[in-house]
Amino acid sequence: xxxxxxxxxxxxxxxxxxxxxxxxxxxxxxxxxxxxxxxxxxxxxxxxxxxxxxxxxxxxxxxxxxxxxxxxxxxxxxxxxxxxxxxxxxxxxxxxxxxxxxxxxxxxxxxxxxxxxxxxxxxxxxxxxxxxxxxxxxxxxxxxxxxxxxxxxxxxxxxxxxxxxxxxxxxxxxxxxxxxxxxxxxxxxxxxxxxxxxxxxxxxxxxxxxxxxxxxxxxxxxxxxxxxxxxxxxxxxxxxxxxxxxxxxxxxxxxxxxxxxxxxxxxxxxxxxxxxxxxxxxxxxxxxxxxxxxxxxxxxxxxxxxxxxxxxxxxxxxxxxxxxxxxxxxxxxxxxxxxxxxxxxxxxxxxxxxxxxxxxxxxxxxxxxxxxxx
Amino acid sequence: xxxxxxxxxxxxxxxxxxxxxxxxxxxxxxxxxxxxxxxxxxxxxxxxxxxxxxxxxxxxxxxxxxxxxxxxxxxxxxxxxxxxxxxxxxxxxxxxxxxxxxxxxxxxxxxxxxxxxxxxxxxxxxxxxxxxxxxxxxxxxxxxxxxxxxxxxxxxxxxxxxxxxxxxxxxxxxxxxxxxxxxxxxxxxxxxxxxxxxxxxxxxxxxxxxxxxxxxxxxxxxxxxxxxxxxxxxxxxxxxxxxxxxxxxxxxxxxxxxxxxxxxxxxxxxxxxxxxxxxxxxxxxxxxxxxxxxxxxxxxxxxxxxxxxxxxxxxxxxxxxxxxxxxxxxxxxxxxxxxxxxxxxxxxxxxxxxxxxxxxxxxxxxxxxxxxxx
Numbered sequence: 086x087x088x089x090x091x092x093x094x095x096x097x098x099x100x101x102x103x104x105x106x107x108x109x110x111x112x113x114x115x116x117x118x119x120x121x122x123x124x125x126x127x128x129x130x131x132x133x134x135x136x137x138x139x140x141x142x143x144x145x146x147x148x149x150x151x152x153x154x155x156x157x158x159x160x161x162x163x164x165x166x167x168x169x170x171x172x173x174x175x176x177x178x179x180x181x182x183x184x185x186x187x188x189x190x191x192x193x194x195x196x197x198x199x200x201x202x203x204x205x206x207x208x209x210x211x212x213x214x215x216x217x218x219x220x221x222x223x224x225x226x227x228x229x230x231x232x233x234x235x236x237x238x239x240x241x242x243x244x245x246x247x248x249x250x251x252x253x254x255x256x257x258x259x260x261x262x263x264x265x266x267x268x269x270x271x272x273x274x275x276x277x278x279x280x281x282x283x284x285x286x287x288x289x290x291x292x293x294x295x296x297x298x299x300x301x302x303x304x305x306x307x308x309x310x311x312x313x314x315x316x317x318x319x320x321x322x323x324x325x326x327x328x329x330x331x332x333x334x335x336x337x338x339x340x341x342x343x344x345x346x347x348x349x350x351x352x353x354x355x356x357x358x359x360x361x362x363x364x365x366x367x368x369x370x371x372x373x374x375x376x377x378x379x380x381x382x383x384x385x386x387x388x389x390x391x392x393x394x395x396x397x398x399x400x401x402x403x404x405x406x407x408x409x410x411x412x413x414x415x416x417x418x419x420x421x422x423x424x425x426x427x428x429x430x431x432x433x434x435x436x437x438x439x440x441x442x443x444x445x446x447x448x449x450x451x452x453x454x455x456x457x458x459x
Numbered sequence: 460x461x462x463x464x465x466x467x468x469x470x471x472x473x474x475x476x477x478x479x480x481x482x483x484x485x486x487x488x489x490x491x492x493x494x495x496x497x498x499x500x501x502x503x504x505x506x507x508x509x510x511x512x513x514x515x516x517x518x519x520x521x522x523x524x525x526x527x528x529x530x531x532x533x534x535x536x537x538x539x540x541x542x543x544x545x546x547x548x549x550x551x552x553x554x555x556x557x558x559x560x561x562x563x564x565x566x567x568x569x570x571x572x573x574x575x576x577x578x579x580x581x582x583x584x585x586x587x588x589x590x591x592x593x594x595x596x597x598x599x600x601x602x603x604x605x606x607x608x609x610x611x612x613x614x615x616x617x618x619x620x621x622x623x624x625x626x627x628x629x630x631x632x633x634x635x636x637x638x639x640x641x642x643x644x645x646x647x648x649x650x651x652x653x654x655x656x657x658x659x660x661x662x663x664x665x666x667x668x669x670x671x672x673x674x675x676x677x678x679x680x681x682x683x684x685x686x687x688x689x690x691x692x693x694x695x696x697x698x699x700x701x702x703x704x705x706x707x708x709x710x711x712x713x714x715x716x717x718x719x720x721x722x723x724x725x726x727x728x729x730x731x732x733x734x735x736x737x738x739x740x741x742x743x744x745x746x747x748x749x750x751x752x753x754x755x756x757x758x759x760x761x762x763x764x765x766x767x768x769x770x771x772x773x774x775x776x777x778x779x780x781x782x783x784x785x786x787x788x789x790x791x792x793x794x795x796x797x798x799x800x801x802x803x804x805x806x807x808x809x810x811x812x813x814x815x816x817x818x819x820x821x822x823x824x825x826x827x828x829x830x831x832x833x
Binding site for chain 2 (some may be wrong): 088089102103105106136158159161165169171178179180181182185198203204206207227229233234235236237266360361362363364365369371373374377378379380382395397398399400401402403405417418420427429430433434436451453454455456457458459
């Protein structure tokens with residue numbers, strides 16, 4: 086890590102230099118406990134996605150609260166987790182090519198490793214790698230349940246891959262990956278419920294077909310922060326892969342619950358502390374955080390505590406904000422808290438995550454898997 | 460650096476694991492030489508912006524070709540450059556607060572350091588830091604020449620700050636920062652020319668006013684890759700701060716030259732090598748690179764070599780692409796080259812920059828100032 090953290094343990098929030106990625110530990114722990122309790126009550130396993138936080142310290146907290154392990158999206162991400170003592174990992178993605186599969190198989194020497202497939206040639210390739218390292222790798226078939234990204238069709242196509250996996254000496258058919266990414270940010274509760282119900286029906290038919298052919302699905306995985314209650318109560322999914330609930334993207338505040346209110350069971354825990362570096366006009370300020378401190382793929386970040394602000398533009402290292410004439414405008418050097426619209430790619434911009442509790446810096450966690458792209 | 464590079468020196472382009480940030484060294488060197496030659500011919504100094512590449516190896520090449528030093532946007536970025544032997548740096552930004560100003564002043568013990576101001580209180584704060592470290596810091600007044608981001612107004616407002624700087628024992632008034640960010644991506648040649656002409660007129664009036672009061676501007680800096688010819692030939696700007704020309708954002712291909720053709724004096728040198736990890740339908744592929752491998756603030760990346768493709772969506776680690784029925788579609792594992800729409804925030808996602816020449820890996824440069832946010 087070439088960079089230095091923006092704070093020291095024991096300093097106050099006011100002392101944190103800017104821009105910096107900050108997590109409210111009370112809110113984080115509330116979120117971790119809420120999801121863990123819910124999964125336990127519903128009798129489904131919890132395997133949170135570590136691509137959101139990329140932080141072994143948080144992964145260990147999730148496991149301490151009952152998670153069976155974590156998901157990773159990349160082999161290199163899984164390597165970081167294993168190197169920090171996380172020993173049960175589902176790579177919820179396709180892993181292609183000898184270089185990455187050697188790394189995956191090497192991990193299976195040290196940890197329980199599962200991976201997803203949606204292509205028959207890839208199955209042979211994984212088996213070859215497992216053979217080279219003399220390990221057994223669990224393999225899930227990724228099923229396209231409506232998101233139209235990766236995955237084979239439910240039913241026969243899935244069965245063909247399950248059979249191919251079962252025929253491989255070093256592979257073990259472990260179930261289905263049935264995540265519906267497209268449903269997570271549908272705004273209406275009913276739209277999300279219906280979409281996951283349809284997905285669950287496809288999964289159920291496929292699980293039955295597989296059972297008829299003697300294949301048992303140990304893992305039937307899916308669910309994101311927008312839809313987890315539907316997967317958990319579907320009667321068919323048995324493992325939740327939720328990620329964003331730890332931090333809560335600002336964008337999720339637009340998702341509505343059954344009463345038509347914004348969903349509120351999780352608290353926004355992540356923020357970017359920035360500061361005003363220029364105040365060229367009485368109601369216009371330029372912040373010291375820009376496109377290198379937050380992602381904008383889901384829109385500009387929210388601005389905490391100041392109402393009726395208008396973001397005029399975000400550049401590499403600046404955000405240009407017009408404040409309402411009816412609110413107090415910050416001065417040069419004053420802190421302005423930004424709320425990331427999309428936490429996952431925002432966290433991936435930072436080397437350090439500064440944990441605060443009641444205004445004091447209590448932890449500084451390296452974002453150890455930041456930049457783990459391979 | 461927690462991550463490993465995606466290639467080894469001597470391997471072929473085909474061997475580079477994916478996703479990876481790749482630079483074509485012939486194109487890079489063409490760009491470096493073209494800009495250096497142009498600045499020399501026009502009799503203006505070149506101080507390229509290192510926020511684009513964050514890579515000391517490239518900064519040293521720029522200096523070897525005649526650049527007087529580099530610009531940085533952050534103190535922590537300047538620290539990385541100084542630590543790697545770059546000894547003349549303009550921080551082309553406001554630096555606020557004791558913590559950062561101590562770091563800035565400490566750098567002035569080791570290198571020539573200049574910084575920008577647009578606020579009178581900040582001048583005192585910089586002087587105090589310089590006094591604590593017993594150093595002299597050069598200070599430029601940032602002038603708002605039309606971009607309406609940071610900067611004071613030309614004329615009297617600028618004069619007031621120049622006087623305040625000159626009164627500080629440890630500061631040296633060094634000139635004007637007059638960058639026009641908003642002009643860089645205006646599409647028409649004439650619009651860019653006119654905008655910089657207006658900016659140059661404001662700068663010229665201000666320089667005259669300062670001269671009347673005995674203030675000499677050693678540096679009159681500005682210019683970006685979209686407009687540098689106008690600043691260079693303005694007769695008033697004397698230092699170019701161009702950054703993107705080293706790589707060329709895909710977005711710059713929409714800028715037109717005087718003949719109404721896309722600007723072409725620089726070659727796109729930066730790409731992301733990705734690979735197909737899923738091919739769920741005959742004309743739809745999912746790549747292994749997404750929002751953590753490229754920025755989307757200036758749009759989705761271009762796709763090299765395949766025509767009439769349609770990007771259906773980019774997620775954290777995936778890009779979903781529909782290929783034309785009339786082109787050959789890549790297979791699983793095949794490489795697909797992405798052309799970043801905006802290079803600066805894209806480079807900032809990667810720990811390593813893999814340099815290739817004629818298809819062979821010749822260098823692997825750490826993106827040493829990646830994540831330098833403070």
